[in-house]
């Protein structure tokens with residue numbers, strides 16, 4: 001389509017601007033099964049780019065569960081959960097999530113993104129106030145926009161800033177909702193959950209915490225950051241995904257019976273969309289059983305995280321307490337060049353650039369199934385590349 005097209009020409013102009021800023025992105029094709037090693041554009045690489053923290057997405061037991069459910073129930077659930085799309089398998093998964101999270105109930109959505117959109121927009125409207133951490137995931141931010149509530153952001157993990165906003169604005173609104181990632185997905189640090197809970201209580205606010213990168217990784221039983229901070233029985237709305245440590249697809253909300261019952265009646269991204277496929281549901285259920293039966297996977301993950309952090313901690317490592325390790329670089333060009341160099345050496349760890357994040361970085365996701373040799377190999381090549389790129393000013 002030519003730039004001169006009076007109606008759609010703006011698309012090409014916008015794309016040219018994106019490319020000029022080094023913000024242009026394209027998917028890379030993986031042709032092998034998910035795992036610590038994948039085939040990317042025909043090259044075998046060690047995978048430090050996935051969110052498959054426990055290495056379950058390629059686990060035989062999840063694959064078998066998905067195949068068995070497909071054979072029994074078919075490929076699609078064929079309708080919304082409130083019409084023809086509900087199966088006992090969905091309920092089994094919801095009960096397993098509630099058991100893991102130690103909540104009264106849970107509700108499974110088609111993705112974590114939809115869980116956030118649907119939950120936030122169901123529990124707040126234009127009479128309400130939403131306060132969100134500046135670094136929150138896109139789904140929390142867009143859920144807030146969709147709700148029609150007044151939305152304010154506080155500086156990342158800055159409790160004084162949050163308190164100030166509450167003191168100024170809380171009294172002008174009916175309900176108030178504070179939203180936060182539990183593990184910040186592009187940094188790897190944690191929210192200050194006990195303090196947030198105390199502030200929420202003081203100002204009569206609800207608190208929604210997104211455990212997408214916490215579930216399966218943190219907490220004694222792998223339930224997430226809520227468990228890590230011993231806040232399991234606190235009044236919280238917990239959202240999460242089935243697509244990261246649980247190796248499947250879908251999202252969920254866990255909380256009180258009343259919350260879940262309300263969402264079944266008011267969350268439009270749950271009511272008006274097709275129920276999760278039998279395969280995805282069964283795979284996630286199998287993953288929760290494995291997560292609970294095999295704590296050694298989580299222990300191995302933390303062993304790998306420690307090994308990487310202790311070797312690379314002095315390389316502009318963004319403060320992290322999770323399986324996400326980010327290393328800052330001066331600009332998008334440096335980050336891209338570093339990502340390319342790592343890839344050429346057989347290690348897949350992508351450059352993350354604005355507008356996704358405020359500053360450019362290499363993002364490393366650690367897996368329980370990375371071998372000591374793979375971790376050591378990555379450390380060596382990373383140190384070599386980092387010295388080269390962070391020292392060069394002409395990139």
Ligand code: PMP
Pocket residue numbers: 111112113114116137139181185210212213240241242243250251
């Ligand atoms: N929340 C956070 C913090 C995430 O990182 C993601 C996925 N990138 C989501 C929600 C969305 O989850 P899903 O991929 O299941 O839509």
